[in-house]
Amino acid sequence: MIKVNQLSYRYPRSHHQTLTELNFTVPKGEIFGFLGPSGAGKSTIQKILIGLIKDYQGSATVNGYEIRETTSDFYEQIGVAFEFPNFYSKFTAMENLKLFSKFYNRKGQEPLELLKHVGLENAAHLKASSLSKGMKMRLNFVRALLHDPAILFLDEPTSGIDPTNARTMIDYILDLKQQGKTIIITTHNMHIAEEICDRVAFIVEGKVKLIDSPHKLMRERSKQTLHLTYHKESGGMSSLTLPITNLASNQQFMKVLKSNQLISMYTEEATLEDIFIEVTGRELT
Amino acid sequence: MARLLFLLSYDLRSIQKDLMTMIAIFAPILMALFFRFITPVLNKMFFEGTSFTSTDQNLVIGLLLLLATPVMLGIMSGFILLDEKDEGVAMSIAVTPFQLKGYLLYRLTLPILVSLILAYPVLLIGGFTEILTLRLLPFLLLILLEIPIIALFMASMAENKVEGLAAAKVVSILLAIPIAIFFVEHPAIMLTGILPPYWPIKGYLLLLDGWNLSAFLILFIGILYHLLLLYSLLKRYERMMR
Missing domain, CATH: 3.40.50.300 (P-loop containing nucleotide triphosphate hydrolases)
Incomplete structure (x- = not known):
């Protein structure tokens, strides 16, 4: 076309x-x-x-x-x-x-x-x-x-x-x-x-x-990691970044899940803006 | 054709809503009326007892009136081009099948037709029909080219309508040329040749002595000069529209 x-x-x-x-x-x-x-x-x-x-x-x-x-x-x-x-x-x-x-x-x-x-x-x-x-x-x-x-x-x-x-x-x-x-x-x-x-x-x-x-x-440029934020038993908050593979056998991950203290959990995906800066060395604005 | 008529109907409605455009169209007629009644008074006040005859006077004012129509319509078209450039409408039309060349052709030929239509009524109302002879024809045709030149000059030199007002004031100097050529005998008057109306006016005045080579040469240079200006202003306008 x-x-x-x-x-x-x-x-x-x-x-x-x-x-x-x-x-x-x-x-x-x-x-x-x-x-x-x-x-x-x-x-x-x-x-x-x-x-x-x-x-x-x-x-x-x-x-x-x-x-x-x-x-x-x-x-x-x-x-x-x-x-x-x-x-x-x-x-x-x-x-x-x-x-x-x-x-x-x-x-x-x-x-x-x-x-x-x-x-x-x-x-x-x-x-x-x-x-x-x-x-x-x-x-x-x-x-x-x-x-x-x-x-x-x-x-x-x-x-x-x-x-x-x-x-x-x-x-x-x-x-x-x-x-x-x-x-x-x-x-x-x-x-x-x-x-x-x-x-x-x-x-x-x-x-x-x-x-x-x-x-x-x-997808290709994402870090393939999982970011968790949770309440600590001793009070306060803590965060953790883990590889996205084999999570079921990751003891740290399972411990946080079972503790019922999880606040948030997300994969660290690259945004298009991040990729643009990485590839071109320039910001968009 | 249907497309042009539709655009024309929009323009007519647009003119109704715009006092400035109405004034520009009717200004030559108002000027003609003014000169019809003021000319005898001026004659009595300034020219009685001088070598300046009423025929000379009719000639100068007749030429001035004939030039005023394309100048006013050129200024009006310049403002329309500026307005449509400012509002971005010209760019939007440029990416339709009408294209920029169709848009410009319409915008620049319509006032030429109006000017042509107004030429006779203006002379009739002003009482200057005696200058209407075959010898006036080259002048009449050449001054019509002032319209696209003025319009494109304004649209390509001014960034906006405020600057357009300043450009219009510069353009109105053109109206002084017939008077200057008639009254100034110094060779320096040749310098006004940089202003396009010099050539049709000078050519016409030479034609008054009969069809002669000098007149044709002046008119020929005038045609070339007008076309050259028109071409360079068109290119400049096109560059601005990118």
């Missing part, structure tokens, strides 16, 4: 290379995340993949189209939700959606149905300027779906959205994946990446440092 080969880019008049020899593919129906700190080159990759930048070196094809040769047909197949929601502020949510739907030949779901999906049906006739940041983000997401695109590009899709509505959005994104859509997410929110991405690419200083499944990464 997306194939990138030796992709490099330098902004005009810039002294440094923004992207350097990137290689990756994204198959149909995958949720693929670009993770990296600000200025790492994530947005530039997205701008190339959505055809806003065409003077790149190497090759970048989306759904069979080499991006630098794309025509208007290409935009019938992609939907883009930018990080900052943008609408005609004097018009209502519905008017904005109707206007944008006119730009496409492909017809998708009715705008009102899409609004219902993200809990915005009651805001359909409110002016865009009167919507909260979270509502605008949801409207932004809906606009990217107007023409039922095969590929979605979402930049920080849950940014500024309250937890309940963020959950609705995440479920909707997972539902779209089930429908066979390919979804590219750009984010520095590791929790979103952990939860919904099939694979993630760590981007630092314009280079791909690693591409893998977040769950596989977390």
